[in-house]
Amino acid sequence: MIDRTVPATQRPGPAHGHGTGPGDASPVLSLQGVHQVFRTPRGDVPAVAGVDLDVRPGRVLCLVGESGCGKTTSARMAAGLAGPAQGSVLFRGRDVAGMDRRERSDFRRSVQFIHQDPYASLNPVRTVYSTISAGLRRHGLVGDRREARRVTAELLERVDLTPAEEHLDKYPHQMSGGQRQRVAVARALAMNPEVIIADESTSMLDVSIRVSLLNTLGKLRDELGVGFLFITHDLAVAKYFAWDGEIAVMYLGRVVEHGPTPRVVNDPQHPYTKALIDAVCEPDPDLAHGRERIRLRSSEIPELTDLPPGCDFHPRCPLYEQGDCDSVRPPLVPGRDRLLACHVVNGG
């Protein structure tokens, strides 16, 4: 990932088409300097404040961070569900904002969003067949009903809902959380997407179900070359699913560390990333008890409407030093193997 040593804004655009490493295709979907601001009675909420991200075919980009840090907001912009207040979203190098109707419909079909909550994402009065075939019909991807059932059944098999015949006519309430999630994946797959944006799609599920769902998604990534923007709170899940890809850690609307997954997870540099990884409970009682934990200076996240001066993380940061930390916001700058926004770590 040599391209990580070049600031996102200076990176060669996808139009140049040259990869920067072995097996590294140019991005299919990019966020370039995107901002999102919500106007609320409490004041303007800068939910996303200048984020650059690239999703490549067959690769995973994982967004992690605490609740409210702007993951879903970024993902919604990437999926074209909301336009950025500033900056641009590029699909195959074309700015989505400047697309005509046909291009836009193509974009909508090629970039699929899978919702956070397996319970809320499916229409309760529709059968699995009806849910999945609706999109196929809308985009004219199937002819008659027989073909629609056959294609739907194939999609169910793809996401390991087998035998498909048993599931076609079920309603969501007749399925488990994990099965519903698979239906949501199948519905997305029906559109033959190049990118899947999966928001927290595993977090409410049992561990056992999570892993098999991740394996199903992994197959789509490896066999169909689907690129993923994958959003999770769980660093262990990020590590497993994005091992060959990248992790971007977000804090209060900005990326604070971004690099190849093995580097970020096994050798985190930003104090916030360190705290996130340190906080994971490992299923090993000896590890859990024999470990010196990082102490944050505060466990509360500042309000977006009332951000602290300087580094957003300074009121909580264990490495905080008086001076730059509380007066200058650290820029996200390239280091040896990643992008990092921290005065102290970058300076030392």
Next chain:
Amino acid sequence: MTDHIAATPPAEGPLLSVRGVDVGYRTGRRKQVTAVRDVSFDLHPGQSMALVGESGCGKTTLGLGLLRLLPRTGVVSAGEVLFRRKDGRLVDVRTLAREDLRRFRWNEAAMVFQGAMNAFNPVLRVRDHFLDTFRAHDGGRGSRARHLERSAELLRMVRLDPGRVLDSFPHELSGGMRQRTLIALALALRPQLLILDEPTTALDILTQRSIVERLAELREELRFAMVFITHDLGLAAELADRVGTMYAGRMIETGTTRDIFHRARHPYTSALINSVPPVTGDLRVPESLPGGPPSLSALPPGCSFAPRCKHAVERCGSTRPTLDVLRSRPEGMSHAAACLRSHELFAEGVTRD
């Protein structure tokens, strides 16, 4: 917190002794399912036991059953729930009369429910939740000022700022603050037993971490016993002294935390543990455990896990395994597993010691 004198239970014997408990739900006219079957265990004073297993295995149902907090359609239909009260008397929670039961909850045992928001009355400020709890249980003794002082103290105990929290409505608090408030409320009358149902699920990892640490510290300070329900095995490893695995309504393995995490002897427990991807070290491919627990209304005849078990043999489909002790220890810390092949699998090196 000097006045938090630890509840001092009698020196000997279990605090809670669960004997052959079944819990059923009515699901229609003359239809019912048994969601918990024949569960027995002893919990000694100060112990922390985690109940783990996939969703739907009966963890919440058992927890609710122990305190008779089941919904109207649910009932503990068999067994005994013996509890040693602060005054040393042994009672069967199943037979407590209404008024006695009300005193028993909060005073002796309290529960922090799954889904913090639902546990609050949304139109009452946090302050009133505390005052109501105190009033309902001290028989009118104690002044309002004294109760508020005590509420503030409890909130500080879970690292909340009483000045801010007491006057708030539940929806004005973050998920983490609500969960802490519930824990403070549950501890208000210094119960000997705290039952926590998925206390940190749906919370951010840093919030989860600080609650987990605070709970561990509080247990040291106040010495209450804990039953800790979770599907997060990492949390169990961290907070429990012992673990019970539940599957399809039964306890299928129980042992010390080390027994379970380092030498699980039931294939279901091992599969659960191996399905957690670790965050430290190199990439390890987690085990996937396809399928899900069987429907309670159509349990397979032999071992309930047989349809998913990769070690199943013919007799697993017809003989139901019993929870056999593999290593006997005092105070409920024995290691036991309900698998017909636990000795063979151990001998073959499939499970390790």
